[in-house]
Amino acid sequence: xxxxxGSTKFQTDFRRHLREQNISGNLVHxxxxxxxASKYVINAVRTGDLGVAGTSNLYGEEQLALDVLSDRILxxxxxxxxxxCNIASEEMDEIFQVTSNPLGMFSVAYDPxxxxxLVDVNLAVGTIVGIYQGxxxxxxxxxxVGAMYILYGPRVSxxxxxxxGVYEFTMxxxxxxxxxxxxxxxxxxxxxxxxxxxxxxxxxxxxxxxRYLEDKGSKLRYSGGFVPDINQIxxxxxxxxxxxxLTDSPNGKLRLLFELNPMAYLIEQAGGAATNGxxxxxxxxxxxxxxxxxxxxxxxxxxxxxxxxxNGVC
Ligand code: AFP
Numbered sequence: 001x002x003x004x005x006g007s008t009k010f011q012t013d014f015r016r017h018l019r020e021q022n023i024s025g026n027l028v029h030x031x032x033x034x035x036x037a038s039k040y041v042i043n044a045v046r047t048g049d050l051g052v053a054g055t056s057n058l059y060g061e062e063q064l065a066l067d068v069l070s071d072r073i074l075x076x077x078x079x080x081x082x083x084x085c086n087i088a089s090e091e092m093d094e095i096f097q098v099t100s101n102p103l104g105m106f107s108v109a110y111d112p113x114x115x116x117x118l119v120d121v122n123l124a125v126g127t128i129v130g131i132y133q134g135x136x137x138x139x140x141x142x143x144x145v146g147a148m149y150i151l152y153g154p155r156v157s158x159x160x161x162x163x164x165g166v167y168e169f170t171m172x173x174x175x176x177x178x179x180x181x182x183x184x185x186x187x188x189x190x191x192x193x194x195x196x197x198x199x200x201x202x203x204x205x206x207x208x209x210x211r212y213l214e215d216k217g218s219k220l221r222y223s224g225g226f227v228p229d230i231n232q233i234x235x236x237x238x239x240x241x242x243x244x245x246l247t248d249s250p251n252g253k254l255r256l257l258f259e260l261n262p263m264a265y266l267i268e269q270a271g272g273a274a275t276n277g278x279x280x281x282x283x284x285x286x287x288x289x290x291x292x293x294x295x296x297x298x299x300x301x302x303x304x305x306x307x308x309x310x311n312g313v314c
Contacts, residue, residue: 013176013177014031014032014035014158014169014176014177014179018032021162023162026106027083027106027145027162029082030084030106030108030131031146031162033077033081034108034127034129035158035169038127038150038156039171040073041070041112041113041127042150042156042171044066044069044070045119045125045152048069050064050065050119050120051064051065052064053067053068057090057091057092058090058093058290059290064116066116067112067113068091070091070112070127071091071112073112074089074112075087075096078108079096083104083105083106084098084105084106084107084108085098085100085102085105085107086098086102086108087107087108088107088109088110088137088257088289089109089258090110090111090258094289095289102134106131106132106133106145107133107134107135107136107137108129108131108132109129109130109137109257109258109261109262110127110128110258111127111128111255111258111259113126113127114126114127114227114258115224118223118225123225123228124151124152124153124223124228125228126149126151126225126226126228126231127150127152127227128148128262128263129148129149130146131144131145137257137286137289138285138286138287140282140285141256141260141262141264141265141282141283141284142282144261144262145162146160146163147261147262147265147266148160148161148262149227149230149262149266153231156171157169157171157180157231158170158171159266161269163269165182165184165269165270166266167179167182167184168181168184168235181235184234184235184270185237185270186234186237186298186299186300187299188301189238189302190218190233190236190238190239190298190302191216191218192218192221192232192233192236192239193218193219193220193239193240193242194220194222194229194233194240194241194242195220195222195242195243196243196244196253197253201247201248201249203244203245203246203247205310205313206242206245206309206310209306212309218239221239226241226254226263229241230263230266230267230297233297233298233299234266234270237270237299238298238299239298240296240297240298240299240303240306241296241297241298242295242296242297243294244277244294244295244296249292251293252292254295255292256281256291256292256293257286260295261281263297264280264281264295265282268280272297272299273297273303273304274295274298275296275297275303276293276294276295276296276314278307278310278312278314281293281295
């Protein structure tokens, strides 16, 4: 588990920390640009208009003014970063091409403000980002070169990995990110469960798995925000989040590119697992930007148990 804040080690700032990771200068720059953008997103969340934007996204969902603003903040920052060739956002219908020359460049898939419908009741929300080398966004998540999320809660924290473990940074009073946890590791199993979707629409296999979790004494912890719910499981190092297939939506609700892949990457990096019930999330080949999938993500043994209950029905 990571060390507690307090020692001088934790005064390391994000850019300096990244430089020590032995990754390309372009990737350091990109991650720092996203961290910078998040400072404007949190400002929008704290003070922005809570109304609707009058538009809808690729999924036909009504966009909130905050969704549109957060998307614009991220997109602009990425466009002018000089290291991004393609951008896909949950709030845009198509891939946005910044340059046709992918040499030394990255493609970025992001959900600018996941859980935005929770802002009006003052619950936590977040930004989720997956980073790919080159111009192909429709490849298995396992090929990502980095993933991160920024959680806008009572504190703003940023959790990232570039394949060298999971690190958490927390925003201080000067709006700088300082290292607060390093090499985050999950336990083999845990006693928290976070189940999405209407239970009356669960299949018998999922219903049986939930009953198993309840019988073993797991605590229900579900906020309706993917970022805070995953953050709880990752930082406590225990438990499972699931958003299964439902009787009227066999692919569940959450999106592979924008939500599932980055979280699966981070959880695997911390020693956990993520599956759609039949295969690891990170091995799925996306067929389109809008692909959804069921997900079971968290401690390895809890995820394996879910797969056992599903018994190939997914
Ligand atoms: P919104 O962005 O529409 O609020 O959806 C949030 C979300 O995509 C994800 O953050 C949650 O885990 C999930 O949906 C919650 O879905 P339910 O409301 O069906 O539980």
